[in-house]
Amino acid sequence: MKYLIMIYHTQQALDSWANMSAAQRAEGMRAHDALVEALAESGELVVSEALASPAQGKTVAVHDGAATVTDGPFAEVKEHLAGFYLVECDSIDQAVGHAARIPDAAFGRVEIRPVLDRNGLEM
Amino acid sequence: MSTATGVEGLLRELAPQVVGILVRRFGDFGSCEDAVQEALLAASVQWPAEGVPDNPTGWLITVASRRRTQLWRSDTARRRREQTAAALAPADPEPVPAVDDTLTLLMLCCHPALTRVSQVALTLRVVGGLSTPEIARAFLVPDATIGQRISRAKQRIKASGAEFQLPLEAERADRITAVLHVLYLIFNEGYTASSGAVLNRVELTSEAIRLARQLHDLLPGDSEVTGLLALMLLTDARRRARTGPDGTLVPLAEQDRSRWDTKAITEGVELITEALAHPPLGPYQLQAAIAAVHDEAARAEDTDWRQILGLYDLLNAVAPGPMVTLGRVVAVAMVHGPQAGLRELTGAETDPALAGHHRVHAVRAHLLDLSGDREAAKACYEMAARHTLSIPEQRYLAAQAGADVEIADPAATPLM
Numbered sequence: 001m002k003y004l005i006m007i008y009h010t011q012q013a014l015d016s017w018a019n020m021s022a023a024q025r026a027e028g029m030r031a032h033d034a035l036v037e038a039l040a041e042s043g044e045l046v047v048s049e050a051l052a053s054p055a056q057g058k059t060v061a062v063h064d065g066a067a068t069v070t071d072g073p074f075a076e077v078k079e080h081l082a083g084f085y086l087v088e089c090d091s092i093d094q095a096v097g098h099a100a101r102i103p104d105a106a107f108g109r110v111e112i113r114p115v116l117d118r119n120g121l122e123m
Numbered sequence: 124m125s126t127a128t129g130v131e132g133l134l135r136e137l138a139p140q141v142v143g144i145l146v147r148r149f150g151d152f153g154s155c156e157d158a159v160q161e162a163l164l165a166a167s168v169q170w171p172a173e174g175v176p177d178n179p180t181g182w183l184i185t186v187a188s189r190r191r192t193q194l195w196r197s198d199t200a201r202r203r204r205e206q207t208a209a210a211l212a213p214a215d216p217e218p219v220p221a222v223d224d225t226l227t228l229l230m231l232c233c234h235p236a237l238t239r240v241s242q243v244a245l246t247l248r249v250v251g252g253l254s255t256p257e258i259a260r261a262f263l264v265p266d267a268t269i270g271q272r273i274s275r276a277k278q279r280i281k282a283s284g285a286e287f288q289l290p291l292e293a294e295r296a297d298r299i300t301a302v303l304h305v306l307y308l309i310f311n312e313g314y315t316a317s318s319g320a321v322l323n324r325v326e327l328t329s330e331a332i333r334l335a336r337q338l339h340d341l342l343p344g345d346s347e348v349t350g351l352l353a354l355m356l357l358t359d360a361r362r363r364a365r366t367g368p369d370g371t372l373v374p375l376a377e378q379d380r381s382r383w384d385t386k387a388i389t390e391g392v393e394l395i396t397e398a399l400a401h402p403p404l405g406p407y408q409l410q411a412a413i414a415a416v417h418d419e420a421a422r423a424e425d426t427d428w429r430q431i432l433g434l435y436d437l438l439n440a441v442a443p444g445p446m447v448t449l450g451r452v453v454a455v456a457m458v459h460g461p462q463a464g465l466r467e468l469t470g471a472e473t474d475p476a477l478a479g480h481h482r483v484h485a486v487r488a489h490l491l492d493l494s495g496d497r498e499a500a501k502a503c504y505e506m507a508a509r510h511t512l513s514i515p516e517q518r519y520l521a522a523q524a525g526a527d528v529e530i531a532d533p534a535a536t537p538l539m
Contacts (some may be wrong), residue, residue: 001512043241043272046264088264090239118263119315120372120515 002046002115003095005085005102010078013108028103035101039087044098050083082108086115130170133179134163135333138252141183143224146287149191152231153277156249158191159183163252225250226341227289229334232276233301236283241276242305244269251330261327262312299342303351303407306335310355314362328359339394349398350408356391357414360384372519376423388418406442409434413450428457445476449486461494481510485520492523 009017017025039045054077059070073080082104089095092114099110138159145155162183176182232246244262247253253261259269290298313327335352342348364378395411413434420426435451448471456464468487477483488503504524511517 040267040271041275043238043244043268043275045271046268088240088268114512116517117513118515119312120511120513120519121315 001090001092001117002086002088003092004113004115005087005095005099006081006111006113007083007102007104008079008109008111009082009104010108013104016107031101031103035085035098039085039098044087044089044094046086046088048083048085051081054080079109130167130175133175134166134183135252137180137183138163139225139228139250140180140223141187142249143228143287144184145187145191147224148188149195150287151195151281152287153274153281154194155187155191156277158187158194160248160254161190162187164254223341224287225337227287229302229338230290230295230298231280231285231287233298233305234280234283234285235297235301236279236285237276239305239308241272241279242301243308244272245276246302246305246334247309247330248273250334253330299345299348302338303347306331306338307351307354307407309334310358314358328355328362331355332359344401346398346401346403347405347407349394350405350411353391353394353398354407354411354414356387356394357411357418360387360391360418366515370515371522372515374519375417380421380423383418388415391415392419404437404441406438409438409441413438426457428454432458445474445480446482448474448477449482452486453489456490456493461490464490465494479510481507481512481516481520484510488520488523 017028020028036045036048039048054073055071057072059073061068061070085098085102087095087098089098092112095112099105099112102110104110141162142156142159145159146152149155165186166179166183170176170179228250229246232249233242237245244258247258247261248255255270255273256266259266262269289295309327310331313329313331316327332352332355335348335355339345339348339352360383361375361378363384364380364382365373365375367373391411392415395408395415398408399412413431416427416431416434432451432454435447435454438447439451452464452467452471455467465487468483468490471477472483484503484507488500488507491497491500491503501524504520508517508520508524511520
C-alpha cells in the first residue's frame, strides 16, 4: 500500500523554526536526509519533495470552462502543506513509524493518509 | 520466432536457465543476474532484427558471461582495455548444460531474509525475466524504487550466506509456501486491477500463471502447487466478465457467464480434482475448489452453496483468517437465509482483524439487502464505501448505496 505523509506548517511552526540555532536547523535537515536515504535504501520511498511557500503558488479555478488564476494563497491560510513523502509499505503502522522520524513533527503537524488502490475485488 | 512478442516470450522462458548456469559457473548471484539482464536486453534488440540464433541459450550464456566478467573487472583498472573485446557478439555460442535451476532460483528469490515486496520484485526479474522498468510499471512505482528493492534483496541474500542449491529438506516446505505466496500475490496484483489504463498490471496474471505452471511441472506431486495453479486458472477464467467496459466491478452473481473462459475452467477443474485426490489438503486447494463450484454453475442461482459452505468449514479449520470468515458468512446466508448470515456476522465482528473493516460493512449491507431492509443496507454500503482503500470498490459500493432498485441476485464471494 502507498501512504502519503504530509507535513503541515503554521506561522507558529515557521517562527519556531526561525528561532532555532543554526546547529538545530542543520540537525533538522540532516534528519530529513537520513530519512530519505533510509527509505530509498529499503525500497519504500516513491517520492519526497519540499514545497515552496504558498505565496509562490497559484490558485486556479474554472468557471464555465474559463480558468481564473490568482496568486497565493498568502498568509490568511492558517496551515499550509510544506512537503510530503510518498512511501510504499506493508501497513499504516510502518508509515507512522517513518513519519515519526520527520523533525517537523516536533513543531508542525504530520498527517498520514492511505492512497486509494486502483485494484479492487468483486463483491 | 520472428515477432517481437515471440522473442520476448522466448527470452522470458530462457532467463532463469541462463541465470542458473552463470551462478553455477561464477558463484556470485548478484553480478550474474545483472549480466543476464543485460544479455536479455541485447537479445531483445538484436534478435527481432537479425533473427534468433540457432542456439539462443548458448548465445545468452556467452554474452552474459562476457558481461559478467566485464562487470567484475569494472572494479579494477583493467576495465577499459577489456571493454571493446567483450562487447562483441559471440562467434561461437557454447553448449548448454542440461540442468534446470528454476526451482532453486525460485527458492532463492523467496529467501526468508527478504521482505515480501522484495521477494516479488526479485522473482519477477530473475525467474520471470522481466526488466526493472516493466516491474515498476506493473506496480505503479518509479524504476528506482524497484531497482533499489532488487539490489538490496541481492545484498541481503549475499549477507545471509545462502548458497545456490536447493534448501535442506527440512526447510524446503517453508520455502515452497513462500514461493506459492509470492506467485499468489503477483497473480492478485494483476487480477484485481481494473481494465483500461492498467493493462500492464493485467499481464501479471499471465506471468503468475506461467510461473505456477513451471512450478507444477517441477513438482507435479505437490497438491498445493497444483491447487494454486487451479485457483489461478479458475479465477482468471472470470476476468473478462468481472469488470464493465468502464472498469466498474461486476459482482459474481451479475456476471455474464458466457464471457467466462471455458477452456481455463476445464483445465482448472481437472487440476483441482486431481489435487484433492492426493492429501494433504491445503488452503490453495480449498480456495480452488470453491472457485470451481462457482465456475461450474451455469447460472448464479444454480450455485451449489451447500458444497461451498462445506468447503469454507474445511478452510476455516485448515487456514482460518478474516477473509475466510467473511466468505463463510456469505455461504451461511445463502444456505440458511440472510438472518442466519447476519447473526454469524455479528459473532465474526468480535475478531479485532474484522472490527470496523469495510468488508464487514459490505457483507452486512448485502445481507440486509437480501433480507429486504433496503434503508439499513444503504447506510452500510455508505459506510463500506467510506472505509475501503480501493477506487473501484469505492465506486461499486457508492453505486450500491445509491441504487434504489432491488438487487436481482446478490450471491457473492468476498474472498479472492
